[in-house]
Amino acid sequence: MTNKNEQHNTTTTSSPSISKSTTTASSIPISDCGDKSPKQTDDADPMVIPLTSRHTSTTWTHFTRKRVGKEIKVECNYCNKQLTGGPRAGTSHLTEHANKCVKRKCLNIQQTRLFGTQAKDGGSNDTLSLAPYEFRQHKGRKDLAEMVILHEYPLTIVEHYGFRKYSNTLQPSFKVLLRNTTNKDIMQRYETEKEGISALLIKTNSMIALTTDMWTSSNQRKRYMAVTAHFIDNGWKLQSRTLRFLYVPTPHMVEVLTEHLKECIHSWNIDIRLSSITVDNCTTNDAMIDTLRQEFPYGSLMLHGYGLSAVIKNGLDRIRDIVAFWTASDKRNQKFEQVAKQVVPECTKKLQLDYKTRWNSTYDMLMVALNYKEVFVILSGRESLFKNLPLNED
Structure with missing residues (x-):
């Protein structure tokens, strides 16, 4: 400027x-x-x-x-x-x-621009209004960095002839910088966003739950770890923020994954406010969580760090068994539906078996099975092979 x-x-x-x-x-x-x-x-x-x-x-x-x-x-x-x-x-x-005045040769550098608003119904009720406009180089650089981030463009796009020609046509005053400068602008945007999330976490009084998963890029076949924080803000609204998205080199051993996740937790200073860590159900994650459980304060973790599965495992297994039993064949499924129509005619949902690694499918299985609690009791007296009936506490 x-x-x-x-x-x-x-x-x-x-x-x-x-x-x-x-x-x-x-x-x-x-x-x-x-x-x-x-x-x-x-x-x-x-x-x-x-x-x-x-x-x-x-x-x-x-x-x-x-x-x-x-x-x-x-x-x-x-x-x-x-x-x-x-x-x-x-x-x-x-x-x-x-x-x-159209005959005045020189106008002030601070301009106004005539904006048009088109009618939503496609009619002729278009409106025009004047609004202040002042060219700002730093604002253009910020928007350019955001464009590269949002659409995952290569940094070299800022050096392409077509892009520079297009930018010059829109605004000759805008100086398109080199890719190294754009890279610096992107990293500056990251630091700004990080400071904002850090301030939000400090201001929030609630505990913080983490979810983490491994993600594989489709083109490079490299694996990345994503760590997301979930918490209730002071206005009682659920918030989710991505804290880390980093490349994890092979081999993906328990020690490597544990160290990356632990470093993320400590760098955000949320170790004493950590309530839970949710991961996929695999042996590597089980071992990682067992290691992390020793790193954080015993009292801050929900269920003393042993997870939801440790509390409801036996009951969950029994419900999973009866759903699997009555969906194993068409004959059993037909018999179940006949009794269900008589006992709970208002419920028309079908039993569905969950995927053990997907908690949302387990939730859906439990919600459907809960509607047929009385049906299971009646069928336990009619089917000799059906013996593993869930308990009331289940």
Whole structure:
């Protein structure tokens, strides 16, 4: 950005827009932009009325006071249009005319742009409105970095000929930087977002639950660890924030995964506020959690760090067995549905067996099975092979 005094010959352009100055009467930079009036006051003209000490506004540089008949008019020095110029007329209308006079060669660098709003129904009720516009190089750099992040563009896009030509057409004043500078802007955006999340976590009074999973990129076949924090903010709204997304080199041994997750927890200072860590059901994660359980305060973890499965495992296994039993064949399933229609006719959902590694499927299985609690009791007396009936506490 250059100083306004250095921008007197610069005109701001943008895609289809109409630019007009928006400065007030007391701030029109007449001398700054080198705007010379094409018509000088002619003392020999009997119609010209000289300015007095009351006419202090710089707006008067654009106009000449004249007497037309019995009225006092103000004539534009550029287009010769005459406007009201009596003692009580003020200068607001003069400033407005000076800012949009089509014959004035130089306008202020701070512009307004004509925005169009199209009717949602596709009709003809389009509206146009003027809004302030001022070019900012740093804002363009920020938006460019965000574009690369959102759409996963390669950093080299900023050096492509087509992209630079397109950017110059939209805004010639915008300087497209090199990829190294764009990379720095992206990292700066990351640090800004990280500071915001850190401040939110510090301000929040609730405990923090973590979920983590391994993710494999489709093109490079590299594996990454994603760590997400879940918590209730002080306004009682559920919040989720990604704390870490990092590349984990092979081999993906328990020690390596444990060290990365532990470093993430300590770097965000949430170890004493940690309530739970949810992972997929695999032997590597089981071993990782067993190791981490020794690293964090015993009292902060829910269920003393042993997880939900340790508390409901026996009951969950029994419910899973009866669902598997009654969905094992079409004959059993038909028999179950016949009894269900008589006992709970309002429920039409089918029994579904869960996937042990997906808690959402386990939740769905439990919610459906709960509706058929009485059906299971009745069938236990009619089917000799059905013996593993869930307990009331299950």
